[in-house]
Amino acid sequence: MARHTQRAGRLRTACTLVTTLGTLAGAALLGAAPAGGAVADDTRAGSRIAPGVEYRYFDIPTPHGTARAHVLDVDLRDPHTSVGLLYPGKVAARAPVSALADGVGAVGGINGDFFNISETQHPGVEATGASVGPAIANGRALKAAVPDGQRFGPAMPPGVTTEAVIGVGYDRRARLDNLALDGKIRTPESRLPLGGLNQYALPVGSVGAFTHDWGSVSRVRATCGTDTSRGAPCSTDTHEVTIRDGRVVAAADTPGSGPIEPGSTVLVGREAGAQELRKLSEGDRVRVSHRLVAARSHVPFRFALGGYPVLRGGVPLPGLDPTTSAVRTAAGMSADGRRLFLLSLDGSPEFRTGLTIAEVADTLREMGAQDGFSLDGGGSSTLVSSTSTLVARAPGADAVTVRNNPSGGAERPVPNGIGVFSRS
Structure with a gap:
């Protein structure tokens, strides 16, 4: 954790980590982070959720306001720890991240891919709730990607398609690829x-x-x-x-x-x-x-889901939007794929300005990620309800709790997510 704290301390300019936060005496780590105010020093440094899994949150001042980032830091080198696809058992179905995580005994998780949320342009046609990109669960292909012009979500960087995925192979290494x-x-x-x-x-x-x-x-x-x-x-x-x-x-x-x-x-x-x-x-x-x-992986994926890449080899992809801020969810990984960062921004009114997608890429890089991937989140800083959700289970607890105060005060049902599991 010391090396991560040093990295986080280097966040600069629009993505500079607040270092002057006061300590909340006796702050509890069991529920969502306080909406506003100081952040407990031990939470900024990291709270152990399970072997190889830590939770923390920190503030990021930007020219358009302060964002609060909630992070699950997952060490895939730990034999007790793994990640997998959270989903409701069917492709065309949705459920809150907390219910998906508790249903399979996950100790933490975040929401996943963008999805078919509405059909206002096709009266009488039922929205399916199905995700945009490919999905693999326990090594089994659940679905493929829709055509690029049929996706829901913000514009992708040039050259990126709906076939883009983040996942973990049977070698326990996280990677980006196309399926x-x-x-x-x-x-x-x-x-x-x-x-x-x-x-x-x-x-x-x-x-x-x-x-x-x-x-x-x-x-x-x-x-x-x-x-x-x-x-x-x-x-x-x-x-x-x-x-x-x-x-x-x-x-x-x-x-x-x-x-x-x-x-x-x-x-x-x-x-x-x-x-x-x-x-x-x-x-x-x-x-x-x-x-x-x-397209590139030689080791089969054990799990994968869609979204779009924002960081490759430590370099943000060209064409990332530097102006539209939102409450976002993203994932990053170390160069060797052995460390996974799951990040979701806070949707409380104090932090709802969020980050631009360019700032998300910079934040992931400063945290130590070499590759980064955008998942579903709010479409704008004025959005009443955002999909962005991060959950984690406190040691000894029977269920996860939502840590990032979703916009609108409640979780939005989603088709899939990334779950963190511990055999301990």
Whole structure:
């Protein structure tokens, strides 16, 4: 912890760590940080949550106000400690981070990817709540990325796509990468590429697969918008077929809803994809295969989720927004991937100005991160409710508590997050 305190002490200018904070006598570390006022010295230095896991918070003065950062510092070298995907058991579902963490016994966690939160541009179409980017849980691919033009969230840096992920491999090292879908649909007469996996938006002219992992939410949203416009009208040329035990058992011209049986796959096609699916008849043999392929990693991911990179090799990515401040969530990692920083800003009125995404990258770098990744957060400093949430369990407690005072005073349900686990 001493070396981290030294790093944090070097935060300068807009990201200078307050060093003149007074000590709160007898300050409790069990709940959220006080909204305003001084920060306890022992909390700034670090509070041990579990072996290899520490929690702390500190203030960051900027030209547009003071932000408060809450951090889980995770040492992946500790054999008792691991991280994994938090999610409600289905892709198209949401729950508060605290409920997700307590449901699987995590000692801490933060919210994750941006997600399909509303459908005001498509009246009568149900928002799915599903996340934008790829997701892997316990080594199993849950979903792939939507087209770039269909994402929710702020603009990404130049050259970044929705396939960007942060994750941890089976080698227990955190890393950034891109995960692309590699999938095929095989019939006795044809071979078709798979255009999507459990995602709320499919590429124009493609066929996507929905499995038991999707949930019960309607699949209509997958056929709305285009590759470049989220708000474009829904397709009028759609078709879906249900595959069970390798054969077509049902078909419909409109994507349906309801749970998908384990072992079954629903194929949804739009435009050219729909025309291909109409060639299938009940009883036809169909085989569907899919996997997520990493662009750079040779070690398979044990868990991964989407967002977008803001820091690589200790250098902020070009094109990061230096003007729009918000209550944000981010993650960073050391050069060797053995140390993970999970950061969420405070949403209390005193700190709601937050940080710009450029300031987030600088903060992660000053904390010791070589690579950094932006997760979902508030869209502006005036946002009433923000997704940003960090939870941690006090030693001996049975449940986590929210530490960062979410904007609006309550947690917003999210589709996924990063959980911290301890075998102790």
